[in-house]
Amino acid sequence: MIREFHHIDLRDRNSFGVAQRAERLVEFETPADLRELFADGIPERWTVLSGGNNILFTRDYDGMLLTPVARGIGIVSDDGERVRVRAEAGVEWDDLVEWSVERGLWGIENLSLIPGKAGAAPVQNIGAYGCEAGDSIERVEMYCVETGAMLTLDAAHCGFGYRESVFKHSLKGRVVITAVELLLHRTPRPKLGYGDVEREVEARGGATLRNIREAVCAIRRAKLPDPGVLGNAGSFFKNPVVGADTAARLLAEFPDMPHYPAPEGRVKLAAGWLIDRAGLKGHREGRVGVHERQALVLVNLGGATGGEVIAFARKVQEAVHARFGIAIDTEVNIL
Structure with a gap:
């Protein structure tokens, strides 16, 4: 089923709460819906707007936004140990995590309470607490706009990397x-x-699926603002990955700097720590600020435009570079 909207206010469809408009927004359920939508050709400008949790609109969108709404979850196969689960793109990611935990299925419990839809998870390769969606995703089903064909891409060809x-x-x-x-x-x-x-898991009695999920949810709620109360898109910046020499230089000056091993001998640093040490945690300018409990998160304090958020983000990047000589990239999709 297709539902179509024109000149729609996007304020309630993006977690930053930015009041931009879209020329056209289409909710779809099935591949047949997509074939119908693209039957007369590919629009000059279009993109997918899933849950709106990792996007920042800086202007009105003069094209077509596609929003998946199908929410089916089912078991594809089960050999008693390995269970293949299929989730349609419109499923809330955290609903999928809860569904898995209820059935005793391990793999995505550390990704609890991440906002957004299942269909968006492989795009960003969402991750938290030492896990990534790409660790568990086996394949992705997709509609090819150019040919009208349905395709399946195995995880090995998805190019999964850190937020990539x-x-x-x-x-x-x-x-x-x-x-x-x-x-x-x-x-x-x-x-x-x-x-x-x-520590949080042990406080709940040990490493069960339910305890891990509840621990992760508690940590996230304590650190991260609710988008329904304070507009934000979660982590606005990626954790930078640097060479071993750069990490060694920084650790010599800042021995308490959090750091984690990364592929190819590189080192992942904590962008939130860098922003905090640059003196910006809780800093505000006008209608935008750095969240007081999690420096990775930029917040809309009320009525901010996407342009104001971007301008503020650039100042944060400049301050971190000036303090540490490290560039931090944005994680949020900017339109």
């Missing part, structure tokens, strides 16, 4: 994700070595 995927690059503007398939497990596989997770 092929969907942000070579497939951007060419496909619409309609469903994801994940490989989950019945054997416990707790990952507790990141942040405060282990």
